[in-house]
Amino acid sequence: MKESKYRGVYTDGRNYYTRSNSGKSIYGEKVIKISDKYYHLWNPFRSKLAATMKLNIKTFPFKNSKVLYLGASTGTTVSHLADVSKLIWAVEISPISMKSLLNLAEEKDNIIPILDDARNVRNLSLFVRKPDIIYQDVSQRDQVSIFVNNMEYFSPHYGFLMLKTRTIDMRKKPKSILQNTISKLKENGYKIIEVLNISKFQKDHFAIVVKK
Numbered sequence: 001m002k003e004s005k006y007r008g009v010y011t012d013g014r015n016y017y018t019r020s021n022s023g024k025s026i027y028g029e030k031v032i033k034i035s036d037k038y039y040h041l042w043n044p045f046r047s048k049l050a051a052t053m054k055l056n057i058k059t060f061p062f063k064n065s066k067v068l069y070l071g072a073s074t075g076t077t078v079s080h081l082a083d084v085s086k087l088i089w090a091v092e093i094s095p096i097s098m099k100s101l102l103n104l105a106e107e108k109d110n111i112i113p114i115l116d117d118a119r120n121v122r123n124l125s126l127f128v129r130k131p132d133i134i135y136q137d138v139s140q141r142d143q144v145s146i147f148v149n150n151m152e153y154f155s156p157h158y159g160f161l162m163l164k165t166r167t168i169d170m171r172k173k174p175k176s177i178l179q180n181t182i183s184k185l186k187e188n189g190y191k192i193i194e195v196l197n198i199s200k201f202q203k204d205h206f207a208i209v210v211k212k
C-alpha cells in the first residue's frame with residue numbers, strides 16, 4: 001500500500017483506500033490492517049468521488065481542506081473524505097439518513113452533521129465558516145441552482161457538482177442536460193475545470209469541477 005497521486009488517498013495499485021485509526025467498516029467496505037493502521041477500500045460503485053478517481057480526475061484538493069458537503073446521505077463518501085480532509089460540514093435533509101450520519105460523526109471527530117435542506121443557505125451559514133470546497137450530490141430537480149446559490153454565498157476555492165441528469169429531466173438526453181448545466185455555470189461566472197462522465201459507475205451522472 002502506498003500514497004497515490006491523490007494526496008491523502010492510498011492505493012494497492014488497483015483500488016483506492018483511505019487510512020484511518022479505526023478498523024470498523026462503515027458501509028460494508030473491505031478494511032485491510034497494515035502495522036496499526038486501517039485502510040478502507042473506497043468503492044467507485046458506492047461513491048461518485050471514488051468513481052472520478054478511477055476515471056483519472058486531475059483535480060483533487062481535499063487533503064487537509066474544509067469541505068461543505070451537500071447531500072451527505074448515510075455518510076458513505078463522507079466517511080472517506082473525513083480521513084483525508086480537515087473538517088466536513090455534512091448536510092442532509094433526510095432524518096433517517098441523519099441517524100447513520102450521527103453515528104459516523106461519533107466515530108470521526110471532524111464531521112459536523114447538519115440536518116437541513118441545502119437550499120437554506122442562510123441556515124447553513126450559522127454553522128459553516130469559509131469552506132475550501134463545496135461538494136454537492138443531491139438528487140433534486142433544482143440541483144444546479146442549489147449548487148450555484150451555495151457557491152455564491154460561501155465562495156470556496158473549488159466546487160464539485162455530481163450531476164444526476166435524470167432527476168433534472170427524464171425526457172432529455174443526459175448530454176443535453178450537461179450542456180445546459182455548463183452554460184448556466186459559465187453564465188454565473190464559473191470556470192469549468194473538469195467534466196467527467198461517470199456513467200460507467202453511476203448511470204447518467206457527470207462530475208463537474210468548477211472555480212470562480
Ligand SMILES: C[S@@+](CC[C@H](N)C(=O)[O-])C[C@H]1O[C@@H](n2cnc3c(N)ncnc32)[C@H](O)[C@@H]1O
Binds near residue numbers: 116
Ligand atoms: C445520492 S444521495 C448522496 C450519496 C452521498 N453523497 C454519498 O456519496 O455517500 C443524495 C442525498 O441527497 C439528499 N438530499 C436531497 N435533497 C436534499 C436537499 N435539498 N438538501 C440536503 N440533502 C438533500 C438525499 O436525502 C440523499 O441522501
